Amino acid sequence: MKPDFDVTIEPIPAFDDNYLWLLVRGSQAAVVDPGDAAPVLQRLQQRNLSLQAILVTHHHGDHVGGVASLSRATGARVHGPGAEAIPARDVALAGGSRIDVLGVAFDVLDVPGHTLGHIAYHAPALRALFCGDTLFAAGCGRLFEGTAAQMTASLAKLASLPADTRVYCAHEYTLSNLRFALAVEPDSEALRRRQQACAALRRRGEPTLPSTIAEELATNPFLRCSEPDVRRAAEARAGGPLPTAESVFTVIRQWKNVF
Numbered sequence: 001m002k003p004d005f006d007v008t009i010e011p012i013p014a015f016d017d018n019y020l021w022l023l024v025r026g027s028q029a030a031v032v033d034p035g036d037a038a039p040v041l042q043r044l045q046q047r048n049l050s051l052q053a054i055l056v057t058h059h060h061g062d063h064v065g066g067v068a069s070l071s072r073a074t075g076a077r078v079h080g081p082g083a084e085a086i087p088a089r090d091v092a093l094a095g096g097s098r099i100d101v102l103g104v105a106f107d108v109l110d111v112p113g114h115t116l117g118h119i120a121y122h123a124p125a126l127r128a129l130f131c132g133d134t135l136f137a138a139g140c141g142r143l144f145e146g147t148a149a150q151m152t153a154s155l156a157k158l159a160s161l162p163a164d165t166r167v168y169c170a171h172e173y174t175l176s177n178l179r180f181a182l183a184v185e186p187d188s189e190a191l192r193r194r195q196q197a198c199a200a201l202r203r204r205g206e207p208t209l210p211s212t213i214a215e216e217l218a219t220n221p222f223l224r225c226s227e228p229d230v231r232r233a234a235e236a237r238a239g240g241p242l243p244t245a246e247s248v249f250t251v252i253r254q255w256k257n258v259f
């Protein structure tokens with residue numbers, strides 16, 4: 001295993017609430033989901049970095065908008081889901097693929113739900129997960145293309161990664177997700193503590209990310225559909241029994257959409 005201390009992972013904020021994650025090793029870099037090329041090019045220039053790789057999780061504009069011009073400007077190889085239309089893609093990926101990025105192995109996971117071809121990148125040696133719009137801090141992506149069954153399975157796959165895996169999501173949605181999570185589990189001490197910690201970070205203008213799989217297991221309602229408190233809240237909302245984790249997920253996902 002490569003030591004992880006010589007790879008740094010830093011956010012490049014873009015649009016209202018996107019993070020384009022930049023991985024840096026020495027003078028080389030890779031970027032995940034560059035929805036905009038300009039702030040990435042600016043950071044590369046400032047730091048005198050050469051961009052080797054672009055990793056794309058899914059086809060939405062705020063994740064691919066800068067891909068073509070970035071790859072043209074830098075020659076970086078574009079990796080993305082084979083099942084979706086990704087601009088300038090060089091390497092088509094699917095679950096089970098393994099790629100080398102800056103000398104580090106990244107495993108590709110299929111995580112359909114938000115979109116049908118959505119993939120996530122897991123680097124075990126970095127204890128890092130880049131999950132696009134599938135898993136958010138205290139939340140999950142909307143079901144634009146997939147089903148609740150697909151999303152529940154995708155989230156379960158991510159939840160089964162090592163607990164100390166750092167979760168690099170693509171949006172700063174944490175505080176609004178935590179408000180909803182507290183509506184689902186109002187008695188959760190862990191949620192209250194997390195809300196205070198994240199609110200303090202935002203007051204200082206800092207990202208609330210990465211989180212960890214352990215934190216998500218403890219506080220993310222969409223990973224907690226089998227917990228009695230979450231099921232009870234969903235049943236109260238639905239006005240009837242919800243026998244499966246998937247039916248609980250369906251109710252809280254719809255509840256969140258109108259929260």
Ligand code: ZN
Nearest residue numbers: 058060114133
């Ligand atoms: Zn998206």
Ligand code: FE
Nearest residue numbers: 060062133170
């Ligand atoms: Fe997005």
